[in-house]
Amino acid sequence: MSRIAILVSGPSRGSNMQAIIEACRDGRIPDSAVVAVVGARDDAPALQKAHALSVPTAVVNPREFPDPDMYGDALLWVLQKAQPDLICLAGYMRLLPAQVVQAYPMRIMNIHPALLPLFGGKGMYGLKVHQAAIDSGMKITGCTVHFVDEGYDTGPIILQRCAPILDDDTPETLAARVLPVEHETYIEAIRLFVQGKLRVEGRRVRVVG
């Protein structure tokens, strides 16, 4: 059985988290279970949702540590206790500490609500991403699931899916169109991972078999 840990941030709603938990339970992600959800604040909506779904939760609040390195050590310790095969970031809106990235090479995924490498990087999260996509004049946007390296949104791309940008879109209407596409794409990427079908070759991720 593949053990999946999910990392969320303070304000995260937890819709991707919930989609992953449900897909593990109904077999769309085969032979897998979400064994821990780690957040930054006990009262975060995503953590409350995880409680309601009977998934074990833990809190590691970066603000409670004197420096980022100590936060990274604490986060790594909590994750290691869960013994994950895969870690999924789902609305984790900060740079993942380097020691965590190094402990799980090509075993950490993130979802971004745009077609990377467009509209990513430091500070590009939430509605800002969708505003930037609208402002660019592009007619399509989408989402990207990628492996996590030590940069912001820079790791090898696993899957991308598109959604149209319509003339009257606001960041809110566009976000609402992209979100269900995110859920499907994340589930598909995790399924391929647990089935051993992803091969990383430099910047490229191939689906085999």
Ligand code: GRF
């Ligand atoms: C999603 O848009 C995801 O792409 C981004 O953060 C958001 C989290 O939303 N990384 P939710 O908490 O999963 O609903």
